[in-house]
Amino acid sequence: MAKAKSAFVCTECGAEYRKWQGQCSSCQEWNTLSEVHLASARPGGGTTPGRSGYAGDLSREVVDLGNVDLSEVPRMSSTFAEFDRVLGGGLVPGSAVLLGGNPGAGKSTLLLQTACKLAQQRRILYVTGEESLSQVAMRAHRLQLPTSGLKMLAETSVETILAVAERENPEILVIDSIQTMHLEDISSAPGGVAQVRESAAALTRFAKKTNTVLLLVGHVTKDGTLAGPKVLEHMIDASLLLEGGADSRFRTLRGQKNRFGAVNELGVFAMLEQGLKEVKNPSAIFLSRQEEQAPGSLVMVVWEGTRPILVEVQALVDESALGNPRRVAVGVDQNRLAMLLAVLNRHGGLFTGDQDVFLNVVGGVKVLETSADLAVLLAVVSSLQNRALPKELVVFGEVGLSGEIRPVPSGQERIAEAAKHGFLRAIVPRANAPKQAPKGMEVIAVDKLSDALDAL
Structure with missing residues (x-):
């Protein structure tokens, strides 16, 4: 009988070790190594199911990359x-x-x-x-x-x-x-x-x-x-x-x-x-808004894959009773929220260091791109000033550390999607502004954060 072999595999990164150790050297995680019993070789050169036997089923022929068939795989x-x-x-x-x-x-x-x-x-x-x-x-x-x-x-x-x-x-x-x-x-x-x-x-x-x-x-x-x-x-x-x-x-x-x-x-x-x-139309379900517009609420256009989606972002800014004000973000990166608040203080002249800031993207959507920066800041400003923004307003754009408003991909398609849902005004980066705005829509192009605040 051949002696059964074993290895220790990290459950986080998949790295293998010959013996157990407390910390994985690859991902630096602790207590993630688990013992795995390896399959032994079969007579005749085969192996039992496992990683070592995977390559046996693949083609062993060597071909030139230029001769590979590029016909579309049927789906x-x-x-x-x-x-x-x-x-x-x-x-x-x-x-x-x-x-x-x-x-x-x-x-x-x-x-x-x-x-x-x-x-x-x-x-x-x-x-x-x-x-x-x-x-x-x-x-x-x-x-x-x-x-x-x-x-x-x-x-x-x-x-x-x-x-x-x-x-x-x-x-x-x-x-x-x-x-x-x-x-x-x-x-x-x-x-x-x-x-x-x-x-x-x-x-x-x-x-x-x-x-x-x-x-x-x-x-x-x-x-x-x-x-x-x-x-x-x-x-x-x-x-x-x-x-x-x-x-x-x-x-x-x-x-x-x-x-x-x-x-x-x-x-x-x-x-x-x-x-x-x-x-079929995700923007419709994420825009189930109230008739009366509340401060801190704003619609932004995010790009998911090959289509734009309109979602609502809500901000609540309140005076903090703690020595360290809270920063809570649901649906966006919390570290990015802290960075945007610093930009708002430096280049917008609005101080939130003594305020609790809560941010939520309606509908449970997770926004992973930076086009939501400008909408997040304007929603925070709306709640901070306790003034509601126009219901027909839509906003998108990336905010840089120096207060500039950077363009985002597919700006024309985002504006067209907003116009299709009845929005009448849009604040966008200047590089994303179309030569001719959609019929019935006013497009406000901005270069800096101060310009966007003045446009409000």
Whole structure:
């Protein structure tokens, strides 16, 4: 009997070590090393499922890069336009897609709706490791989905799943979830570092070999990151995150990694009694504003992927009773808020060092780009002066440390989107101002923060 070999793998960055140590030398995190039992070599040169055996299924032919076929990879629609948008145009045969999210976000619901609709015209195998077949059937009946044609399997053994998949030859294989899968050769419990890594490697290897679309459901940790070893994200082709709390009926699907499309696309869904329904016009749901305009409220135009979205930002500035005033930001970077307040003090002449500043982006949207800078500052000024801004005003632009207003990408499209929703006035960077404003809209071009404050 060959002696079983083991290694220690960091759950944060995937670095491997021969022996245990308290701190990972790669990511500098403490107590993140877990023992992984390595698969031993089989007679004849093969290996058991694992990282070392992955390269055996790839082509060994050496080709010139100029001779590689550049024909478009055929994609299949998921029946959801928002889902296809985030994927980059649809599902790619042979790809591995990981869908993560908090409990109750709707991961299983989204994939079950997709599988039931696609099963009417394609071969689908849905593997559930967390629920029984009756539970899945009850959910499908409650969501009023077509159930005929969808092949179901309640199993957690990867070897059994691969054997059934070889027999059924599906075009799409759904695994719900990867944390419940296990391999017989790995001694650790399901959900551990070794099991998640090796199970995902075996399933991904099967998908590449048979040109099958692999859809994996993944759990997240309490801080919202994907549970399991970091190397799992390197194995797959696309990593998607379904966000949305239990108190909100809207869900946002955002791409974190995509080898077949852009990673900054955003899909919006509404959770209804019949399951997830895609929102064709996200700006409409994020602009459900009150009739009477309140101080500190302002609409901005952010760019998500290939389209502009209008969202409302709210600011509340109040006198602080603490020695260290609070800076709370929901939906934007808190460090960037502190930087913008310093710019407002230096170049705008408005002091907020003795005030608590609270900022919120309505609808649970997370703004990752810098085009929201000017809107954030003007919302803070509105609350600080206790004066409401015009309801028909829309603002976007990046603010530099010297108080200049910098242009942002796709400025013309942002202005056109605002005009389409009935906004009559826009404050934008001068470089983004169009030669001819949309009919009925006044576009105010500014160069400095002081110019934007004067325009108010």
